[in-house]
Amino acid sequence: MGETPNPASEIESKTVDDVSWTLLDLDELVDAYWTVVAPQLEADGIDPRRDRPTHRWLRTHDLRPLLYALREYHDKTFAQFWAEDLELEAKTGGYDWASDDDRTVEAVESFLSSRRERKGLAESSIETLRYRINRYIRAYRAENGTGDLLTPVARDSETPAYEAVDACWAAFDRLHGDLDSGRTKRRIHLAVSNWYAHLVRRKWARMNPADGLDDEFDWSGSTNGDEDADTPCLSSEHVSALYRAAADGEERLLVLALCAWGLRPNEVARLHVGQFVLDVPDDDVPYIDFRARKNGPGEVSLLYGRAELENRIAEEADSDEWEGHLFPSPHASREHISRWTVWNRFNQLAERATLPDEIDGVSPAPKMGRRFWYDAYASSLDVVLGSLDEIAAEQGSSSAEVVLQNYLSDARARQLRRDYMRERLAEAFETEPRENVTGG
Numbered sequence: 001m002g003e004t005p006n007p008a009s010e011i012e013s014k015t016v017d018d019v020s021w022t023l024l025d026l027d028e029l030v031d032a033y034w035t036v037v038a039p040q041l042e043a044d045g046i047d048p049r050r051d052r053p054t055h056r057w058l059r060t061h062d063l064r065p066l067l068y069a070l071r072e073y074h075d076k077t078f079a080q081f082w083a084e085d086l087e088l089e090a091k092t093g094g095y096d097w098a099s100d101d102d103r104t105v106e107a108v109e110s111f112l113s114s115r116r117e118r119k120g121l122a123e124s125s126i127e128t129l130r131y132r133i134n135r136y137i138r139a140y141r142a143e144n145g146t147g148d149l150l151t152p153v154a155r156d157s158e159t160p161a162y163e164a165v166d167a168c169w170a171a172f173d174r175l176h177g178d179l180d181s182g183r184t185k186r187r188i189h190l191a192v193s194n195w196y197a198h199l200v201r202r203k204w205a206r207m208n209p210a211d212g213l214d215d216e217f218d219w220s221g222s223t224n225g226d227e228d229a230d231t232p233c234l235s236s237e238h239v240s241a242l243y244r245a246a247a248d249g250e251e252r253l254l255v256l257a258l259c260a261w262g263l264r265p266n267e268v269a270r271l272h273v274g275q276f277v278l279d280v281p282d283d284d285v286p287y288i289d290f291r292a293r294k295n296g297p298g299e300v301s302l303l304y305g306r307a308e309l310e311n312r313i314a315e316e317a318d319s320d321e322w323e324g325h326l327f328p329s330p331h332a333s334r335e336h337i338s339r340w341t342v343w344n345r346f347n348q349l350a351e352r353a354t355l356p357d358e359i360d361g362v363s364p365a366p367k368m369g370r371r372f373w374y375d376a377y378a379s380s381l382d383v384v385l386g387s388l389d390e391i392a393a394e395q396g397s398s399s400a401e402v403v404l405q406n407y408l409s410d411a412r413a414r415q416l417r418r419d420y421m422r423e424r425l426a427e428a429f430e431t432e433p434r435e436n437v438t439g440g
Contacts, residue, residue, distance in 0.1 A: 021069040026085050029069065033086060037063065045159065050101060051146050052082045054330055055321035098138035099147030107150050108133055111198045132191040139178070140171035143338050145331025153196065153205040161207055162344070168209035170338040172217070177266070182219035189214055232360035233371040234259065236428040238353075243429050245353035249312050253326060254345055256305035258366050260425050261288060262373030263300070265342040265366045272336075273313055273324040278306070285418065303418055304425040342366055376424040377417070 019032055038048035040061055046053060055078065058067060070076045082088050097105050112130060115121045121129075141147045144167045151157055152164035172189065179185055192210050199205035234242075239259045246252040257268040267290070278286045286302040302309075309326075316322040325336040346366040355364045362368075 019065075021065040022073055024069065026074055026081075029066070029074075029081070030085050032066075037066070047146070047148060047151070049088055050148050051331065052079065052088070054328070055319075056328060057330060059319075059321075096134075097147075098134050098141055099149065101146075101148040101150070103151075104137070104147060104149045107199055107204060108137075108195065110202070110204075111195045114198060129191050132188045133195055136171055136175065136188055136192045139174040140167065143167070143170040143174050143334065145329065145334045150199075150204070153199070153207055153209060155203060155206045157206070161209075164207065165209040166340050166344055169213060169216070170340040172210070172213055173266075173339050176217055176219075185217070185219045186214065189219075231365070231367050231371045232362050233375045234359070234364075234368045235372075236424070238355055238359070238364075239369070239372055239428040241353035241355060242349050245349050249308060249315065250327065251345065251349060252308050253305075253312050254342070255349065255369070256308055256429075257326075258342075258346070258369030259372050259428065260304040261300055261302065262370050262377070263288075264370060265346075266339040268342050268366070269327060269337050269339050271326040273326065276302070276309065278302075278310075301418065303421050304429065372428075376421055379420075379424070 019036060021029070021032070024032060034048075037053075041048040041051075041053060044057075046057075055067065058064070058078065067078055070078060070081050074081075076084075097108075099105055108130075111133075112126050115129065116123075116126050137147065137149060140149055152159040152167055157164070172185075175185060175188060179188075189210060193208060193213070196205060196208040196210050200208055239255070242255045242259070243252060246255055254268065257263050257271060258265075263271075271288075275289050276286065277289055280286055286306060288300045288302060290298050290300065312326060322328070323335060327337045327342075329335060329337050329341075343366055346369075347364070350364040357363065359368065
């Protein structure tokens, strides 16, 4: 009799489809990870040692059998396999850096040494710089799922420049939301920008992704101002072009969330199925629940887009790994995409939709979708008042506003505004208004 074949003996020459995952023991699965899975991760720009792939990535790359083998034959989740068998969990020592990437830590220490030796900074000043940069690294890792800050900006990096900038800005967007003091935000930005500039001078980095970022934020006060007040408004034609340019359900949902529901980019990024209240009485409309929303109502009526939302939920409902976020992050360490990813996806849609380079002198931006929603909502009141002028004259009332306030119930007034809003949204999204009577 011949020798019993070793399932792992030819893994190096096999593709994902060739591997008999259920026949491998844990040691052989480790080999298979490095010889079969890791090259695919690297091809997608993911570091197989630093960035644990999400279940979504594993599924889309035909690696469900790996997940099944771990679960059914070894009683492990992929996260446990990653930490216990691949031994890839973060390890730290010395100063409690928020990054476990040696090159990133070395790059920061190089900057601090230069400031100490060439600038003559006192050790207390060095510690302050260390704290500020580490605060940024912590935010960067939370937003981007990696503590490797050097690779995206390295001179030989294959990461597009806009992605490196996006990752940096996402971290500052998080700091902007977490910190109250504008002075603290400015000081962190100054330390980080100086660090990146040091790396550029040392030829470790090809660019400074934090350069000019202080012009993007209002760090003059202690709280965030209303960024929507002077924002131009998308037209119905612009919204229609964006919706037609959407390539799939997720992109269509992005346009709906911005333009039909009037949400801010950060609210879109965090949307969770648990926020949607769809089971409502016949005389009411579904709504989105924001329990702690700033500068706006805690509930947003879902007047349009229900069908697309339900399609999206149905697509993910059969996945055991789905945690309910409508826009999940590709990084295992983060549940949902960032605000700046919403901006990037909107910009890509705007380019495909051939929107003008400027709208009222401003480049297209996702918050213009929110302004479109506000414009539709405000104009709905004008239309309702216009329709009441004749009734006001017949009743001898001084104005339509008096009729609205004294003769129409709140429920009837809301219904009139919602009917107009549905018509306006249907026009923009090129759908017959009749479809939207129950939320579209």
